[in-house]
Amino acid sequence: MTIERLETKQRMSRIVKHNGTIYLCGQVAADATKGITEQTQTMLDKVDGLLLQAGSDREHILSATIYVKDMSYFADMNAVWDAWIPEGHAPARACVAAKMAREALLVEISVVAAEV
DSSP states (O other), X not given: OOEEEEEEOSSOEEEEEETTEEEEEEEEOSOTTSOHHHHHHXXXXXXXXXXXXXXXXXXXXXXXXXXXXXXXXXXXXXXXXXXXXXXXXXXXXXXXXXOOSSTTOOEEEEEEEEOO
């Protein structure tokens, strides 16, 4: 059983693959100065890129944990999420309010997916 780590730095790997399962590190917005809609979209765009790099796609997401700075952003974040997830492929998901690593960040996601 091999473990493959991609884009590894001292603290974490952006992608870890093991036994056909892909684990992504937490992803945040490309531009934290934007609002929740834009932050959510660019965060999910980053997930798309990492999944592609790892040999998967959003139809193969097994679970997602979404962290939002404040639950007042929940509906707007969900509007972007709902448009992004292919119909019939919704993963197991949790969403919690959390203190972010940087004040400007409004949302972060952690994803586990199956290899295609």
